[in-house]
Amino acid sequence: MRALPLREGWIYEVIVCTSLDGTPHAAPFGTWTDDRVGLEFLMYEGSRTLRNVLATRELIVAFPADVHTLFAALFAPGGLTFGRALTVGAPTLDGAQATVELTVDGTRPVEDAVRVSAMPRRVAVEGDVTPLNRADGLLLESLVLATRAELPGAPAVLPVLDENLRVVRKVAPGSAAERDLEALVRRLRSASSA
Ligand SMILES: Cc1cc2nc3c(=O)[nH]c(=O)nc-3n(C[C@H](O)[C@H](O)[C@H](O)COP(=O)(O)O)c2cc1C
Known part of the structure; x- marks a missing residue:
């Protein structure tokens, strides 16, 4: 994780990839780290991503190369292509600047959302990483x-x-x-x- 240029407490916009029944699924989420070891998420109730994460307790975080990838995940998902992770069943996203394979460490309800804490199993970095921050x-x-x-x-x-x-x-x-x-x-x- 320390290979990633993340500031503690800052929120970065990423693609979370999950799979429940073998079908790859991708959606934009914010993530942050409190300790540069684990990643945290606040996932609102009702998303397919949250359902998949709670059911499989595995996810991939892809740091996208550009904002267009966030648009594509929401509105043109057919343009995204996926690969296989080494340590979890969730799919990787082709073209990501960095890929983190994670398992869920803990979850707790926060109003109409679930706070998900996840621990990295593997981090792969492709060249320079410029994480998206608003x-x-x-x-x-x-x-x-x-x-x-x-x-x-x-x-x-x-x-x-x-x-x-x-x-x-x-x-x-x-x-x-x-x-x-x-x-x-x-x-x-x-x-x-x-
Ligand atoms: C840049 C960006 C960041 C987002 N961050 C979050 C987030 O941190 N938590 C959340 O619950 N939804 C977030 N969303 C909304 C989800 O992407 C959206 O609800 C999506 O439709 C969930 O997809 P799914 O139901 O296919 O999993 C974000 C959307 C965008 C565009």
Whole structure:
């Protein structure tokens, strides 16, 4: 796991691959590590992935090469191709930057979701890994919005930036994106109240 450039507590967007009856299944999920040893998930009730994970207690995490793979998993799954893992029955995803084979270590209900803790059995890394995290994209969108906010328009933009900041704090606590976005919100707020 230490071969993967993951920051503790940050949430990364990955593809979770599972299989219940031999049919490969893939869906996007967020994952994080608290200790750079195991991976954690919050899986909302009702997904096929959660059903498969609870039934087989095995999963693959594929770190995708691009955001398009997340789109494909949801809306064009026929374009995804799969391989065989070495230590678990779940399928690997072709083209992943990194693949982690995991078994479930523990599960506990959290409101309308299940917190799944999983331990890696094998990690395979293909070249450079740039895990997907939402913070930089949100900062970028916030910057564009801020430059469009004429002073009278600033109050309309602020709730969007507040929401972006909420998400950045969740997915990348302590990041440069968080500091920049906090500064941006402060500037716009003082400009709009002046
Ligand atoms: C980028 C991204 C991240 C997601 N993260 C989660 C997550 O952490 N937990 C969750 O329950 N659903 C998450 N989802 C929603 C699931 O992918 C979605 O519910 C999916 O339809 C589940 O598919 P399935 O029922 O085929 O397993 C995420 C979706 C996207 C696009």
